[in-house]
Amino acid sequence: MGGPAFDPRLIAALRRASRVTVLTGAGVSAESGIPTFRDAQTGLWAQFRAEDLATPEAFGRNPRLVWDWYAMRRAAVQQSAPNAGHLALVGLERIVKARGGAFTLITQNVDGLHAAAGSQDVLELHGNIRRVKCFDCGRIAQRWEPTEDPPPRCALCGGLLRPDVVWFGEVLPAGALRDAWVAAEECEVFLSIGTSGLVEPAASLPRLALRSGAVILTINLDVETRAAPPRFDIQAKAGELLPALVGAMGPA
Numbered sequence: 001m002g003g004p005a006f007d008p009r010l011i012a013a014l015r016r017a018s019r020v021t022v023l024t025g026a027g028v029s030a031e032s033g034i035p036t037f038r039d040a041q042t043g044l045w046a047q048f049r050a051e052d053l054a055t056p057e058a059f060g061r062n063p064r065l066v067w068d069w070y071a072m073r074r075a076a077v078q079q080s081a082p083n084a085g086h087l088a089l090v091g092l093e094r095i096v097k098a099r100g101g102a103f104t105l106i107t108q109n110v111d112g113l114h115a116a117a118g119s120q121d122v123l124e125l126h127g128n129i130r131r132v133k134c135f136d137c138g139r140i141a142q143r144w145e146p147t148e149d150p151p152p153r154c155a156l157c158g159g160l161l162r163p164d165v166v167w168f169g170e171v172l173p174a175g176a177l178r179d180a181w182v183a184a185e186e187c188e189v190f191l192s193i194g195t196s197g198l199v200e201p202a203a204s205l206p207r208l209a210l211r212s213g214a215v216i217l218t219i220n221l222d223v224e225t226r227a228a229p230p231r232f233d234i235q236a237k238a239g240e241l242l243p244a245l246v247g248a249m250g251p252a
Contacts, residue, residue: 027195067162135159
């Protein structure tokens with residue numbers, strides 16, 4: 001059997017686009033076996049709500065509890081690998097850049113799998129769970145030593161180390177958010193992949209791109225497949241659809 005049949009208007013838009021922007025969410029990482037944020041509570045952690053462990057206040061009350069929870073999640077991420085969807089986006093980036101275009105990948109995921117797959121200059125709106133930083137001075141710790149009473153402390157100021165992720169009640173990194181707005185406003189094609197479209201401010205990026213004249217492609221299991229240019233919705237898993245989509249565009 002052949003691959004999926006794509007609307008020729010969508011393929012034509014991708015082939016002629018000189019600026020392509022992609023936004024990814026938890027659905028992409030789920031195909032690598034990484035549970036979504038609120039599905040990560042199993043075993044010992046089932047007694048806690050994820051939201052109650054992901055705030056500065058929670059860290060202030062019980063830093064070891066929060067550190068241990070993120071250490072568990074970090075270990076799971078480090079055992080995972082990029083899937084076919086991640087790799088297809090690397091291929092899409094190469095095609096766009098090979099013809100002199102600009103490609104921007106924005107992600108709400110904190111697992112670092114896009115970079116591990118080979119994507120360049122990823123905009124991480126919610127941080128990266130593989131990194132840690134000081135709770136007090138904000139300095140990124142390139143390495144840290146395990147301690148009997150975690151969390152470890154910052155080598156610079158002695159403050160407690162915490163995951164370099166955006167918690168509830170915190171603002172997104174200003175530079176990454178600014179670059180994401182620009183990429184959405186200036187692109188000719190915008191792909192929204194594996195994201196619910198409910199979490200702001202990322203949810204506004206496709207709407208900004210649409211208002212600016214871009215073609216919008218949504219790939220998600222929660223949408224109904226339809227084509228109403230300039231919008232295209234495809235109900236599918238990213239790891240199954242993206243390789244076929246990139247293949248339909250032709251070689252770099």
